[in-house]
Amino acid sequence: MPKGMKMGGRMMGGMGDPRSRFFMALASDQRLRILLLLKEGPKNSQEIISELNLDASVISRHLMMLRNVGLVSAYKEGVTMFFKIDDERVFQLIDLATEMTKDWLQRMQNAF
Amino acid sequence: MPKGMKMGGRMMGGMGDPRSRFFMALASDQRLRILLLLKEGPKNSQEIISELNLDASVISRHLMMLRNVGLVSAYKEGVTMFFKIDDERVFQLIDLATEMTKDWLQRMQNAF
DNA sequence: ACATTCATTGCACAATATTGCAATTATACT
DNA sequence: AGTATAATTGCAATATTGTGCAATGAATGT
Numbered sequence: 001m002p003k004g005m006k007m008g009g010r011m012m013g014g015m016g017d018p019r020s021r022f023f024m025a026l027a028s029d030q031r032l033r034i035l036l037l038l039k040e041g042p043k044n045s046q047e048i049i050s051e052l053n054l055d056a057s058v059i060s061r062h063l064m065m066l067r068n069v070g071l072v073s074a075y076k077e078g079v080t081m082f083f084k085i086d087d088e089r090v091f092q093l094i095d096l097a098t099e100m101t102k103d104w105l106q107r108m109q110n111a112f
Numbered sequence: 113m114p115k116g117m118k119m120g121g122r123m124m125g126g127m128g129d130p131r132s133r134f135f136m137a138l139a140s141d142q143r144l145r146i147l148l149l150l151k152e153g154p155k156n157s158q159e160i161i162s163e164l165n166l167d168a169s170v171i172s173r174h175l176m177m178l179r180n181v182g183l184v185s186a187y188k189e190g191v192t193m194f195f196k197i198d199d200e201r202v203f204q205l206i207d208l209a210t211e212m213t214k215d216w217l218q219r220m221q222n223a224f
Numbered sequence: 225a226c227a228t229t230c231a232t233t234g235c236a237c238a239a240t241a242t243t244g245c246a247a248t249t250a251t252a253c254t
Numbered sequence: 255a256g257t258a259t260a261a262t263t264g265c266a267a268t269a270t271t272g273t274g275c276a277a278t279g280a281a282t283g284t
Contacts, residue, residue, distance in 0.1 A: 010239070010270095019138075019209050023138040023209060024135075024136075026132070026135040054244090057263080058243055059261095069213070070212065070219065079251075079260065080260070093208055093212075096204060099201075118267055121242060121270045166274090169276095170273055176232085191281080192229095
């Protein structure tokens with residue numbers, strides 16, 4: 001690819017390292033909130049919608065993104081859809097990120 | 113905030129959960145490549161530039177983002193700047209993400 | 225002080241991400 | 255089959271991210 005060409009944007013479609021897409025799924029306040037909510041156990045859409053105070057379509061898309069990287073799975077019970085964590089290791093990830101962020105803030109504090 | 117208002121975009125500046133910003137730093141092919149390169153040891157800008165084949169300014173910004181979340185630190189040696197991993201735990205994160213992604217692909221394969 | 229060299233910032237453009245509303249699709253239930 | 259309800263998709267608007275070039279800034283060496 002010519003270096004002079006401006007490509008812009010993020011990852012030019014779905015191409016590239018699947019891990020960046022994976023981390024992207026975690027790089028959102030709303031999606032983190034959803035994951036933390038689902039940590040309590042499976043929840044239906046209504047519960048998630050009223051918790052996050054966003055349009056149903058937005059929630060649907062966030063959930064779809066989380067499903068597309070294997071973090072969340074869905075099942076139906078009667079009329080309503082339920083969503084649940086599909087890989088509990090995501091909380092190891094979040095917890096480690098929390099620690100790392102906290103430690104870094106600590107380092108910053110000490111520096112000033 | 114009125115619900116009808118279209119806010120668009122990602123996280124409206126630096127606000128919100130610092131962890132989503134943290135994950136954002138990892139949600140990039142280029143930045144992952146930089147981190148994996150720095151895993152070998154400290155590298156100067158030239159080495160990173162020629163490895164990634166991007167403009168120096170782009171590398172500078174990626175590195176700045178990684179520094180802003182405490183993943184990378186910089187030091188100067190003579191004229192040139194060196195960059196190094198500032199929190200080795202980032203590789204635990206990447207490795208776990210790699211495993212999780214692989215396992216999920218496996219699950220997908222088995223489903224079809 | 226001056227020049228050189230490297231890193232960063234300002235700017236513009238391209239592309240993606242997030243959101244809300246409206247319309248559509250899917251699926252229980254009668 | 256028909257209807258009602260819930261979830262998803264299409265669309266448009268807006269914010270943010272990624273990139274390259276040019277200009278600026280910072281620091282070293284003469």
